[in-house]
Amino acid sequence: MNLLPQSHEEFRDKEYWDSFFKKRGTKAFEWYGEYAELSGILHKYIKPKDEILVIGCGNSTLSADLYDVGYRKITNIDVSEVAIKKMSEINKDTRPEMTFQSMDATNTSFANDKFSCVLDKGTLDALMPDDGEENQKQIFKLFNEIGRLLRVGGRYVVVSLLQSHVLTIILNHFPKIGWMLRVVHCVDATDHNQTYEGSSGGSRLPVFVVICTKMLGMIGKPAVIEFSVDGETVQRLTCEDELVSSIQRVRQGAIALHRVASGEEGAALDLYRPGEESPRYTVHLANAFSRVAGSPTFAAFLVPQGRETDWLFGSVEGRQQLAKSAGVSRLAVVSLHRGQEYPGGLETIRKEISPCVRRLAPQALRESKIPILSVAPDDAGAVGQRQVIYKGKSAITGDFVVEEVETSRESVNGPKFVRRLIFMQNPRVVQSEAWLKTVKSRKGNPKKVVDNEHLSCDHHYYMLIGVSSVLSEASLVPSKANKVAVVGLGGGGLCMYMQQHFKKASITAVEIDPTIVDVATKYFGLTLSEQLKIHVGDGIEFIINAAKEGKEFSAILFDVNSKDVQKGMSCPPAQFLTKDTLKAVQACLQNTGGIFVLNLVCRSSSLRREAVNSLESIFGSAVCSYKLDEEVNEIFFCSSISMEVEMWKEVIAEGAKAMYGNFHGKGQRSSVIDLNEFSNGLLAANYDV
Numbered sequence: 001m002n003l004l005p006q007s008h009e010e011f012r013d014k015e016y017w018d019s020f021f022k023k024r025g026t027k028a029f030e031w032y033g034e035y036a037e038l039s040g041i042l043h044k045y046i047k048p049k050d051e052i053l054v055i056g057c058g059n060s061t062l063s064a065d066l067y068d069v070g071y072r073k074i075t076n077i078d079v080s081e082v083a084i085k086k087m088s089e090i091n092k093d094t095r096p097e098m099t100f101q102s103m104d105a106t107n108t109s110f111a112n113d114k115f116s117c118v119l120d121k122g123t124l125d126a127l128m129p130d131d132g133e134e135n136q137k138q139i140f141k142l143f144n145e146i147g148r149l150l151r152v153g154g155r156y157v158v159v160s161l162l163q164s165h166v167l168t169i170i171l172n173h174f175p176k177i178g179w180m181l182r183v184v185h186c187v188d189a190t191d192h193n194q195t196y197e198g199s200s201g202g203s204r205l206p207v208f209v210v211i212c213t214k215m216l217g218m219i220g221k222p223a224v225i226e227f228s229v230d231g232e233t234v235q236r237l238t239c240e241d242e243l244v245s246s247i248q249r250v251r252q253g254a255i256a257l258h259r260v261a262s263g264e265e266g267a268a269l270d271l272y273r274p275g276e277e278s279p280r281y282t283v284h285l286a287n288a289f290s291r292v293a294g295s296p297t298f299a300a301f302l303v304p305q306g307r308e309t310d311w312l313f314g315s316v317e318g319r320q321q322l323a324k325s326a327g328v329s330r331l332a333v334v335s336l337h338r339g340q341e342y343p344g345g346l347e348t349i350r351k352e353i354s355p356c357v358r359r360l361a362p363q364a365l366r367e368s369k370i371p372i373l374s375v376a377p378d379d380a381g382a383v384g385q386r387q388v389i390y391k392g393k394s395a396i397t398g399d400f401v402v403e404e405v406e407t408s409r410e411s412v413n414g415p416k417f418v419r420r421l422i423f424m425q426n427p428r429v430v431q432s433e434a435w436l437k438t439v440k441s442r443k444g445n446p447k448k449v450v451d452n453e454h455l456s457c458d459h460h461y462y463m464l465i466g467v468s469s470v471l472s473e474a475s476l477v478p479s480k481a482n483k484v485a486v487v488g489l490g491g492g493g494l495c496m497y498m499q500q501h502f503k504k505a506s507i508t509a510v511e512i513d514p515t516i517v518d519v520a521t522k523y524f525g526l527t528l529s530e531q532l533k534i535h536v537g538d539g540i541e542f543i544i545n546a547a548k549e550g551k552e553f554s555a556i557l558f559d560v561n562s563k564d565v566q567k568g569m570s571c572p573p574a575q576f577l578t579k580d581t582l583k584a585v586q587a588c589l590q591n592t593g594g595i596f597v598l599n600l601v602c603r604s605s606s607l608r609r610e611a612v613n614s615l616e617s618i619f620g621s622a623v624c625s626y627k628l629d630e631e632v633n634e635i636f637f638c639s640s641i642s643m644e645v646e647m648w649k650e651v652i653a654e655g656a657k658a659m660y661g662n663f664h665g666k667g668q669r670s671s672v673i674d675l676n677e678f679s680n681g682l683l684a685a686n687y688d689v
Contacts, residue, residue: 032122032159032207033189035065041184041209041231042119045157046071050116053149055105056123058083067095075115077103106141113151121159124166131165143173147214156212159186161205162247170210171240175225178218182211182226182234183243185250191359206254208247233274260285261360265316271356281353282308282335285360286319288328296362300332302349302374304384305342306405306420308335309430311631326373332357334372338386338403338427345379389419390523394515399424402523404436404448417448418456421491421519423561429570431561432491433457434524450525452496459599459633460494460559461660461673462626464501466597466637467555469655471502476651477641479554481592482506485546487539487576488560489516492526499531501659505554507532510539540581547584554594556585561601568604569611571633577611582618589640596638600625603632612685622648623685626678636685645684653679 032038046052048070054063057076067074074097078084081102088100103109105123127142128135146156156174160166162183174181189207218224227246228234237243249272259267263285270279301322303313312318313333323331334353336342342349350372358366374382390402400423407416421432433456436448455461470479482504486495489511499507511517514536520526528534535542539560546553560572575581585596596619602608615623615638622639637652653675660673 032161033186035062037188037191037207038062038121038159038186038209039065039069040188041186042066042157045155045209045211046117046119048072051075051114052117052119053077053110053115054119054121056120056126057087057100059087060121062119062121063098064091064095067091067098072097074098075110076100077105077108079104106138106145108145108149110149112148115149116151116154118146118150118154118156120157124158125160125163128166128169131168136169139169140173147177150214152214152216154214156210156214158210158212159189160208160210162208162210163205164244167244167247170212171243174212175223175240176219178215178221178223180213180215180218180224180226181243182213182228183247184209184211184228184231184234187231190254206250208250229274235275257356257359263287269356271353278339279337280340281337281356283353283356283360284319284333284335286316286323286331286333288320288323288331296330296365297328298330298332298361298365298370299326299328300334300353300357300370300372301326302346302353302372302382303333303335304375304382304406305336305338305386306384306403307375307407309428310407314428315632330360330362332360336383336386338388338401338422342383346374346382349383385417390519392515392519394513396513397423397425397516400431400519402519419448419450419491419523421516421524426570429561430457432493432520432524434491434493450523452493452500452525455493455497457493459628459631459635460497462628462633462635462678463494463557463559463597463599464498465652465656465659465673465678466557466595466635467498467502467505467655468659469637469652470554470593470595471505472655472658474654474658476654477593477639479592479594481552481554481594483551483553484508484555484557485510485543485553485588486557486559487542488558488572489520489526489534490559491524492520493524494557494559495532496526499529503531505531508535509533510535510537510542512536512538540575543581543588544584547587551588552592552594553588554592555597556588556594557597557599559599569600569602569607571599571601577614579614579617582614586618586640593639593641595640596636598636598638600634600636601632602634608634615685621645621684624649624652624682625685626681626683649679649682649684652682 051073052071052075054074054076057063057078058080063074063076076087076099079102084100084102091098091100124139128139150156170181186207186209225237225240225243226234227237227243229246229250253269256267256269260269260283269283271281271283272279308314310318312322313335319331319333322333353372354370357370357372361370376382385406386403388401388403393399400421402419402421404417404419407418417436419434419436420430423431435451435454435456437451438446439449441447467484469475470477471482484498484505484507486507487510489495489509492509495507495509498505509532511534517534517536543556558572558576560576562570562573589596600608600611602611615636619638619640620642622641622643622645623636624645625634625636627634639648639651656673656675656678660675
C-alpha cells in the first residue's frame, strides 16, 4: 500500500493527511529518523523546562519520547483531526500533561510569546515541496506566526532535508530579521534516512537540524550563521554562500556514502576534516569475486601513500581481488591523500576512519569490532612515504605536482622509490613516472637521481616492441628510414630509453605544453641531443603538417593523455583518432614501410570499437593489439604495409624477440616481457571484448 503523495501539492492538503493517518492507523510514521537518532542534538537545544510547541505532530512518537525523559510542557498541533484524535487517545492516561489540538500552524490561537521552543520535524518540508509562489506565501505566513509565538531567546528547531528551495527561504527570512541561525548535520539520522518510506531508488539524503534563535536588536547587523558538520564542532561562517556550500558538500557526501555502501562499481567517498577544503581519505568498497560462505565478513584496508594508483588498489578488479585475498565478503579500501600529514601513524588513522568504515559495514556487523588491515604492521610500511618536491601550474594542464613515493617494487638497495608527475585535475592517475636510484654526491652524501636505464611504466616496454619490429637488425620488414616521432613527451623516460637502445634512430618528441618540457628536464632526467629533439606544439598539427611537407618516419608513437577525465577513453583524446589524423599518420609511414604504435586507455567497449574501426579504415587488416595484464593499457600495432593479420602478428612477435630475447644487463627488468605470453596475447584488434 502506497502511503505517499502522488504529487508534491498533496503535502499541503488536509484531506490527504486525514486519509494518510486513517490508512496508517496507530503505527507511528517517523520522517527523517527515530528519537534515538535525533535525541543527541535535540537535547542540546531544547531544555526540559521549555514550553514546547510541536507543529505538524502527525502520529510521530517524538513528543512522547521527549515527555518520557522529562519534557513535560509539550503542546502538539496538526491540521489532521484524525491524527490529533488518535494521539490524544493514545497519550491521555500515560502522559496527562501533554496536549493535542487540531490547528493550522500558520494561524494558531495561542497568545504572543507563549512558547520558548517551536519544534518542527518535517512539517516545513511537507508545506514546501517546491518554491512555487503560493508555497512561499504559506511558508512566510508560518515563519511570521512562529515569530509571534516565540519569546525572545526562544528557538525554532527544524528537522529537515534542507533541499535547496527550503534552505533558500530560511536564509531569506531569519538572518534578515536578525535571528541567529545554526545548522547541524545529524549524522545518525542521515544513516537512518532513506529519503521517504517506500521510495524507489534508495537515494540517501542527509538530515539536518536547523536552530533559529529569536534575537532583539540585531536587524541591520551582520548575520550570525553557524554550521556543524558532525554535530560536535561548530564553525562560524562569514556569509550565506558558505552555508550553502557546506550543506551541498554534506549532501554530496551522503549520496556518495550511499552509492559506496550499495556497492556501485567505482563509486568513491571522500572524507574531510571539518573546515578543510581538501579530502583526507578516499574510500572504495569492494566485494570479493566469490562471496565467502556463511555470514558476511567485513574489514577495512589501509593503502600506503603513493600506492593508490597501483592496479590492486586503484581498479575495481584489483580491489575485488584484494577483498578475496583478505578472506572477507566486503572490504573498505581506504587511500591517504597528498598534502595531508599523518603524524599519529596507524593508531590515529584507525581512530579517524573507524566511524565512517562502520557505516559501510553490513548492518549485522556495525556493532562488531571491524579489523583495519594494512600491508605492514609498522607505521612506516603501512602509512607509506610521499614527498612533494615541486608544485607548479601550467596554462594548459593546470595545477600539477612532482612527488616521490615508495613503491612495493624490490630493490637491492632497500625500498624502491619513484618520481611521479601528477596533474591535479585527475590526481589518481600517474601522468609520468621514473625510477630513482641512490648515488653518492661529490661530497660523498647519498642522493636520489633518475634511473634512465629502466622504464617505470610497463606499457612503454610494449610500445618499444613496435619500434623494434621495423628498426632492429633482425626485423622481418625493415624500415627505409630511422626517424621516430613520439607524440606526448610526459617525463621523457620513453624517449631517453629509446635513444639508448636504438642508437641510429633520430627521435622527435612532440609536446604541446612547454611547462612539461621544463619539468621533464629539471626533474625527470631528460637530456636533449642531436639524436633527441623536442618540438613544442600541437601533436595533431605536427603530424598533419609533416604529411603535407612529405616528411617520413619509420615509427610514429601516440602516448597522449586526455584532459577530459569524464570520458570513457582517457588516452588518447578522441581527436587523435579521427580519419584525417590517421590518414596523415599513414602518409608519413607509407614510403618507409613504417609502424604506428598507439597506447589506448579505454574502459568503454563501444569507444574501443569506434577506435578499432578508425584504425582498420586506414590500416586495413594489419592491426593487432596486446592488452597488459592488471592494467588498462592496450597497445595497438598498425603497419603501413598491407598484409594479413597473422603475418603482422609474427612480425610484431619477432620485434619483441629482437628487443628482449637477449635482454640481460646489470639490474635490467628482463622479466617485464614474457615472450611466449606476449606472442600468445597478440590478438587481431577486432576481437570481442
